[in-house]
Amino acid sequence: MSEPKAKVSIVGASGYTGGEVLRLLLNHPNVEIGQVTSESNVGNYVHSVHPNLRKVAPLQFVSATVLEPADVLFLALPHGEAQKRIEKYSTLAKVIIDLSADFRLRDPKLYAKYYEEEHTLPAWLEKFVYGLPEISREALKGAKYASGVGCNATASILSLLPLVKAGLVDTSKPITVDLKVGSSEGGASASAASHHPERSGAIRTFAAVGHRHEAEALQALGLKEVYLSITSVEMVRGVMATAQVFTQPGIEEKTLWKAYRACYGSEPFVRIVHEKTGIHRHPEPKWLAGTNFADVGWEAQPETGRIVSLAAIDNLGKGAAGSAVQCMNIMLGFEESAGLTFAGLHP
Amino acid sequence: MSEPKAKVSIVGASGYTGGEVLRLLLNHPNVEIGQVTSESNVGNYVHSVHPNLRKVAPLQFVSATVLEPADVLFLALPHGEAQKRIEKYSTLAKVIIDLSADFRLRDPKLYAKYYEEEHTLPAWLEKFVYGLPEISREALKGAKYASGVGCNATASILSLLPLVKAGLVDTSKPITVDLKVGSSEGGASASAASHHPERSGAIRTFAAVGHRHEAEALQALGLKEVYLSITSVEMVRGVMATAQVFTQPGIEEKTLWKAYRACYGSEPFVRIVHEKTGIHRHPEPKWLAGTNFADVGWEAQPETGRIVSLAAIDNLGKGAAGSAVQCMNIMLGFEESAGLTFAGLHP
Amino acid sequence: MSEPKAKVSIVGASGYTGGEVLRLLLNHPNVEIGQVTSESNVGNYVHSVHPNLRKVAPLQFVSATVLEPADVLFLALPHGEAQKRIEKYSTLAKVIIDLSADFRLRDPKLYAKYYEEEHTLPAWLEKFVYGLPEISREALKGAKYASGVGCNATASILSLLPLVKAGLVDTSKPITVDLKVGSSEGGASASAASHHPERSGAIRTFAAVGHRHEAEALQALGLKEVYLSITSVEMVRGVMATAQVFTQPGIEEKTLWKAYRACYGSEPFVRIVHEKTGIHRHPEPKWLAGTNFADVGWEAQPETGRIVSLAAIDNLGKGAAGSAVQCMNIMLGFEESAGLTFAGLHP
Amino acid sequence: MSEPKAKVSIVGASGYTGGEVLRLLLNHPNVEIGQVTSESNVGNYVHSVHPNLRKVAPLQFVSATVLEPADVLFLALPHGEAQKRIEKYSTLAKVIIDLSADFRLRDPKLYAKYYEEEHTLPAWLEKFVYGLPEISREALKGAKYASGVGCNATASILSLLPLVKAGLVDTSKPITVDLKVGSSEGGASASAASHHPERSGAIRTFAAVGHRHEAEALQALGLKEVYLSITSVEMVRGVMATAQVFTQPGIEEKTLWKAYRACYGSEPFVRIVHEKTGIHRHPEPKWLAGTNFADVGWEAQPETGRIVSLAAIDNLGKGAAGSAVQCMNIMLGFEESAGLTFAGLHP
Numbered sequence A, B, C, D: 001m002s003e004p005k006a007k008v009s010i011v012g013a014s015g016y017t018g019g020e021v022l023r024l025l026l027n028h029p030n031v032e033i034g035q036v037t038s039e040s041n042v043g044n045y046v047h048s049v050h051p052n053l054r055k056v057a058p059l060q061f062v063s064a065t066v067l068e069p070a071d072v073l074f075l076a077l078p079h080g081e082a083q084k085r086i087e088k089y090s091t092l093a094k095v096i097i098d099l100s101a102d103f104r105l106r107d108p109k110l111y112a113k114y115y116e117e118e119h120t121l122p123a124w125l126e127k128f129v130y131g132l133p134e135i136s137r138e139a140l141k142g143a144k145y146a147s148g149v150g151c152n153a154t155a156s157i158l159s160l161l162p163l164v165k166a167g168l169v170d171t172s173k174p175i176t177v178d179l180k181v182g183s184s185e186g187g188a189s190a191s192a193a194s195h196h197p198e199r200s201g202a203i204r205t206f207a208a209v210g211h212r213h214e215a216e217a218l219q220a221l222g223l224k225e226v227y228l229s230i231t232s233v234e235m236v237r238g239v240m241a242t243a244q245v246f247t248q249p250g251i252e253e254k255t256l257w258k259a260y261r262a263c264y265g266s267e268p269f270v271r272i273v274h275e276k277t278g279i280h281r282h283p284e285p286k287w288l289a290g291t292n293f294a295d296v297g298w299e300a301q302p303e304t305g306r307i308v309s310l311a312a313i314d315n316l317g318k319g320a321a322g323s324a325v326q327c328m329n330i331m332l333g334f335e336e337s338a339g340l341t342f343a344g345l346h347p
Helices: A016-026 A081-089 A108-115 A133-140 A151-165 A213-221 A253-264 A317-332 B016-026 B081-089 B108-115 B133-140 B151-165 B213-221 B253-264 B317-332 C016-026 C081-089 C108-115 C133-140 C151-165 C213-221 C253-264 C317-332 D016-026 D081-089 D108-115 D133-140 D151-165 D213-221 D253-264 D317-332
Strands: A006-011 A031-037 A072-075 A095-098 A145-147 A176-181 A204-207 A227-232 A239-246 A270-272 A294-301 A306-313 B006-011 B031-037 B072-075 B095-098 B145-147 B176-181 B204-207 B227-232 B239-246 B270-272 B294-301 B306-313 C006-011 C031-037 C072-075 C095-098 C145-147 C176-181 C204-207 C227-232 C239-246 C270-272 C294-301 C306-313 D006-011 D031-037 D072-075 D095-098 D145-147 D176-181 D204-207 D227-232 D239-246 D270-272 D294-301 D306-313
Touching: A006 A016, A016 A031, A016 A317, A072 A081, A072 A317, A081 A095, A095 A317, A108 A213, A133 A151, A133 A317, A145 A317, A151 A176, A151 A213, A151 A227, A151 A239, A151 A253, A151 A294, A151 A306, A151 A317, A176 D176, A176 D239, A213 A227, A227 D239, A239 D176, A239 D227, A253 A270, A253 A294, A306 A317, B006 B016, B016 B031, B016 B317, B072 B081, B072 B317, B081 B095, B095 B317, B108 B213, B133 B151, B133 B317, B145 B317, B151 B176, B151 B213, B151 B227, B151 B239, B151 B253, B151 B294, B151 B306, B151 B317, B176 C176, B176 C239, B213 B227, B227 C239, B239 C176, B239 C227, B253 B270, B253 B294, B306 B317, C006 C016, C016 C031, C016 C317, C072 C081, C072 C317, C081 C095, C095 C317, C108 C213, C133 C151, C133 C317, C145 C317, C151 C176, C151 C213, C151 C227, C151 C239, C151 C253, C151 C294, C151 C306, C151 C317, C213 C227, C253 C270, C253 C294, C306 C317, D006 D016, D016 D031, D016 D317, D072 D081, D072 D317, D081 D095, D095 D317, D108 D213, D133 D151, D133 D317, D145 D317, D151 D176, D151 D213, D151 D227, D151 D239, D151 D253, D151 D294, D151 D306, D151 D317, D213 D227, D253 D270, D253 D294, D306 D317
Parallel strands: A006 A031, A006 A072, A072 A095, A095 A145, A176 A227, A270 A294, B006 B031, B006 B072, B072 B095, B095 B145, B176 B227, B270 B294, C006 C031, C006 C072, C072 C095, C095 C145, C176 C227, C270 C294, D006 D031, D006 D072, D072 D095, D095 D145, D176 D227, D270 D294
Antiparallel strands: A176 A239, A204 A227, A239 A306, A294 A306, B176 B239, B204 B227, B239 B306, B294 B306, C176 C239, C204 C227, C239 C306, C294 C306, D176 D239, D204 D227, D239 D306, D294 D306
């Protein structure tokens, strides 16, 4: 006899992140969908917003005001909304995963610096585990609350983590991460900036300094300084992180292989891509759309000690919904890869 | 001593069509720019809207309410607006070229059928010459008023014209034109449909039946039936027309060559592209961005009499601003290609 | 105790079609992978060619010369190769699905006309079932041999089938299908035509007349005439068919709904997309990448009897590997949708 | 009476760079085209390779073996070829502009380090002026020989030059430049890497360390260290440089404005793009295709002293053919902007 399935509802399922959580959960062996909410789409079928789900999920959106108890709640709301309602939602479900930025940081000061306002529920910050399994797997086991992750933070963290953990980083030199990102990072609402004739083919500097996800990278890596620059490129899904790090001159390939393997060798969703030949030598977000994989790699310059560390993800996958489902699997004791087996497409 | 330049103003210069007229006129040897209007950008430099014109044109938008007399007025307003103001504008300039759809059709009934409302100034329809030089060159000489052209109409007309003129079309069989179009056809305003994550990579049926430009094709070609279907594809500028026409079985290549050359051999902006080898055998809109060229070609199936006739243009070039400037050149007796010498880019 | 799994090998697994079959089978509950062959990649891991399969499938390519017996063989070879080896392969496996064009047509004359050479094994043609389940489901049950399908044929057939079956087509008027296709149709080998600076953003007439897939459409639909024109657009995966069909004037929406529902109402992988509002009113290949869905729809013009019938597929999915796996499921009595549950991505 | 025109020939005119030089010169008021060479296209019209030049330039390619004397020779040959033939070419023309990398560096040791072989004609290195007018204008006046520029070098140099010249750079911290580049950088020959299904939508790390253009940036900026990383993105033409530089904390906007204006205020082809609002706040290569413009800008973080300096160019324009024609204009005393007035397209 099979295990009873966990009933999972999604608050804010008409956006791209919420829709991706829904897509993943529909194929999840241990889950049944409870409710999916969207205030502007009440009564509409989910396929009216997410055309991929036509015939796959004959669900209708409901208002969050009629939300019923569930085993797990995913919150996929705009910034600031989860803070307002978390206390109410905590009465409806024991396990909550909030994909917004509201509960990612532990330190209210760091929050205030990057979000330019005080957190309204600082006491709740410590209740949440940061939802990147590669950082927080142990803390997630049995946890009740997990945050989501910032997509740019995820790519930055995963590119730098092996070097930081191995103590290879010369922190006297600035660590910079140049991120190339797709248009789905901006969400589902149209704007002048997302208008196709303007956005198509654009290489647009989106946040050269001061991007909020920097805060997560600082927290996760335990660094005092790390500098992110974000550039939008022609792509819908995907983040490519190109990190510039310095270590001691003379660094050897085998040292780097060891560091990356130590960090990721047993991770189910991180792959080391570091080949000598062919066109697939380095990580590329193109092959990751729809998956929960993060591909990482590097190129080193022994004479100067410079390491260019690379990470590619799908911003809606490993950078949002994928990691969130992976967290749920860990929190509830499911198979960690349940619902996350899509391999990605080629070409 | 050089000729005095014509003073030209553009009403509605913040849209894509008006901006393209401005770009062309800035390089025109016989023209000086008078005023450029935009109600929502009064006082702003044109480069705030059209980044390509930074440093090139230190002009500021004014309101159309302060429009001064000029030698030529280009109107690049939304559908219906020119009808409302043409009488006033005719007091400000002797020569007016209206790029909207308001004065393209001669027959008020055809207008009413396709635009689903009565024309408010039917008496003005006959004052305008249809602004496609390949159709109306003689009538344009010395004319005061010219309409613009519909981009999809232009591609459809130019693909079919040689066959119609040569009497090669079997009109007992339906003539269909499948048009693949870029996103700039939709204009400069953002919408859910133009949101990059949705529109990027889309192949979206935009108007399978009943597109308004069909009316222009009927008028220009003198046909009783011609059927357009419009599909938006991943492209910003460009229209590709694939027309299906039937003639008598046994049709020979030399007959077709003769028909196309008779029609376009002396046209400065229509090129016959019909090669036997290579990757540039047929017309392609990709190579026409920014130009006033229309490339036409065909492939025939002698055993069935089927001819697939092809035409490619830039919807903002030959399909709008380019033809309009070409019309002005003819109307004012300038060199017909003045201001229109950009060859297009490869790759 | 679970069912023993069928052992399935893929001949020609380094191409796009073979790679897609492999991706699908790796997630198939009733299948285990036997061998995957590629003459030019012997000894290499499949992820050296298909980067999406890194860590997912630690398989190495072998030569087809060492092919061992299996329960099922998928052949994904260039045109003409399957004819040469089918007799040998038939000694290795009871069930063979050949994705090439070699065994799609029943009539050697039709083959000779479209392929411009005689079929070398005409006696084998009748042993194969045409591998489009929507056409051949009953014949596939228990069959030993199935062909694959042409991607452009599939989209054409599925767009026209409901109208043909319902007897709605006025065959005195030509039926044309305009197909917009992605670059993966051309296969995995680089050429001048596929060079990114030339191909990116192209709208390139690829086969205006005489495309070989026309033969399959004629055979499947039982028509005497149907005319395909193929245009390559900016897309990697996808086919969009825009068919022009004429029926009696006065045709009603409910008649059309009835025809499409009668044809596809119980099909697991065909969805009717025909909405009155929103941006997802019609089928779009964008949402189908990686899936086995075909989305169909239409727009009708009652006053003329014209119907524009639409079908969208992934050329590597429903147009190749997806249909082939669906065939295998039917032939072997598996759940028809086994291995084919990926819903596609949005956005 | 008009000035006699300079006769200009192009060696290697079938590639992208040579084709772009040809396109520019066809519109140049002081130039007439002599010969255009291509060994693999002898006798073919230039439009067989460059479809944009159909009807614009009825020229046929000749072999370089029949090259005749001319006033100016542009060499657009693969790396290493110009070294072999420069002595011969110097007998045919007094003025030579070599767009390859052969004569860009003054120091044979720097050449040997980055090109991993000895220069075969080191004595010729000092005869050439580095062909970036923003660096070498005075030296170009009356010079006989100018090199071309590396496209990635150009974007890197122009992004950093104002800060270096103003003495604002803290050279104790590494200066890195992350470059996003289009596919035309790879030239006109197809390869597995340029195959559309693989390259389309790719974000591919092309040269994380050790790119050859680094040498030019070191030479032009007089720095001991500058680190380039190159990533190919979905774009055909364009380079976007995102440079990370550190200066003293407390840096003020007015200091930066002063530095950029001092450097570029009188440059005809460099525009400062640094706006507070709108979607065109920063430089973007999209708007520069076909132009000779370089757009530069920055974003600063006063609390840390970090400056992200930005430069966008068309790699075939300012990064190759555009700068080369600008050099010719300076060398021959023409109007500096002659032939370079195309403003670029929007959208």
